[in-house]
Amino acid sequence: AQSVTQLGSHVSVSEGALVLLRCNYSSSVPPYLFWYVQYPNQGLQLLLKYTSAATLVKGINGFEAEFKKSETSFHLTKPSAHMSDAAEYFCAVSEPGGYQKVTFGTGTKLQVIP
Amino acid sequence: GAVVSQHPSWVICKSGTSVKIECRSLDFQATTMFWYRQFPKQSLMLMATSNEGSKATYEQGVEKDKFLINHASLTLSTLTVTSAHPEDSSFYICSASASGGATGTQYFGPGTRLTVL
Numbered sequence: 264a265q266s267v268t269q270l271g272s273h274v275s276v277s278e279g280a281l282v283l284l285r286c287n288y289s290s291s292v293p294p295y296l297f298w299y300v301q302y303p304n305q306g307l308q309l310l311l312k313y314t315s316a317a318t319l320v321k322g323i324n325g326f327e328a329e330f331k332k333s334e335t336s337f338h339l340t341k342p343s344a345h346m347s348d349a350a351e352y353f354c355a356v357s358e359p360g361g362y363q364k365v366t367f368g369t370g371t372k373l374q375v376i377p
Numbered sequence: 378g379a380v381v382s383q384h385p386s387w388v389i390c391k392s393g394t395s396v397k398i399e400c401r402s403l404d405f406q407a408t409t410m411f412w413y414r415q416f417p418k419q420s421l422m423l424m425a426t427s428n429e430g431s432k433a434t435y436e437q438g439v440e441k442d443k444f445l446i447n448h449a450s451l452t453l454s455t456l457t458v459t460s461a462h463p464e465d466s467s468f469y470i471c472s473a474s475a476s477g478g479a480t481g482t483q484y485f486g487p488g489t490r491l492t493v494l
Contacts, residue, residue: 295482297482299485305487306381307485368420
């Protein structure tokens, strides 16, 4: 069974400050990991994904995440927050082998303070 | 690339009527499509997985006779909410996985807001 835990349902940062959104996963096999962003009343947009290649993954909009097997973590970071980054962020996990079900975390709402 | 559309983006209907939501992959072939439901301020709940040309696989607790899913082609899946009731009001989101996409990456539509009066 696979699962994802996102620590902190709400995170507030000042504009220009570091963004750190935490995600820990549980999986019986080496997983695939994803970060998605959702703006109000919209679907989800893929930010980045880890699929067993490089452990440091760079995504769109300046975000990146590092897969740490020893910590079972896949935290999302961005060096400098922008007002447009305010949104809901979802971490997700799936197990390799075709069209496996993706399990989503409960989401973290990022607030950027001017 | 990898664009998924949904139609309508919002719909309001009377209790007891049926509503059809379309999900289309615009620039790729989607062997597998997924339907999710999202309650306010909550995560996505997978309702069902549909593969082109075969019956959908429903998650536990999801009524297959109430939420009819058809995946007639590699670019189109439909979700029909039959005899809708106010408790069916929600945000419905579809996603599609590209043919041969073994990484599990799903591309999401913009969602459909259903309000049942």
